[in-house]
Amino acid sequence: MSLVRVLHASEHGSTEEIARRIAARLTAHGHRTELGDLKVSPGLEPGSAAAVVVGSAIYHGAWLPPAEAFVRKEVAALGAQPVWMFSVGMTAALPKPLRSLGARSEQPRVARLIELVRPRAHHRFSGVILPGHLDRKGRVIFRLLFCRYGDFRNWAEIDAWADRIAREVGVPGGVRSPGTP
């Protein structure tokens, strides 16, 4: 049984729930999993796991500071094992014409982290956004941009991503899809 560490940073809990779901899915596939909250234990080490899954909510175009700091501090250790990264944002809350613009605007900061780690894969999930998460000014801007509040998590998409990781853990270089050169 391989140990997979699932590390996360969340402000309002939706990213943590995604991390828990990924861990549960990996466990169902027969892996041992350890969940780690990077906000509570910023000194967590990737350690000698078979793989690390690390994800963060995106706020103002960046991973939460404990998650970004963790990746920068542990970049060498992360390079020694297979890593999967995920980001949780609000793309689905934006009206369609703004979605690609929203994703592009936050790319530089998140892309730099991905470039540092070179994970097996990075996936962007939609999270949860509720009026109570925003201050008054934020709520006004949200309304002016025709954004929608809600829970936009797609559990089937999350499960499918975790299932792929479960299959690839322990396979050097990852599983190639049929037809991949």
Ligand SMILES: Cc1cc2nc3c(=O)[nH]c(=O)nc-3n(C[C@H](O)[C@H](O)[C@H](O)COP(=O)(O)O)c2cc1C
């Ligand atoms: C103040 C604020 C800023 C946000 N900034 C971004 C952002 O720049 N890009 C994005 O995709 N989502 C952004 N979001 C949406 C959050 O990433 C989304 O709500 C996510 O599910 C929060 O995760 P959490 O519940 O784990 O904290 C923002 C949300 C808030 C409340």
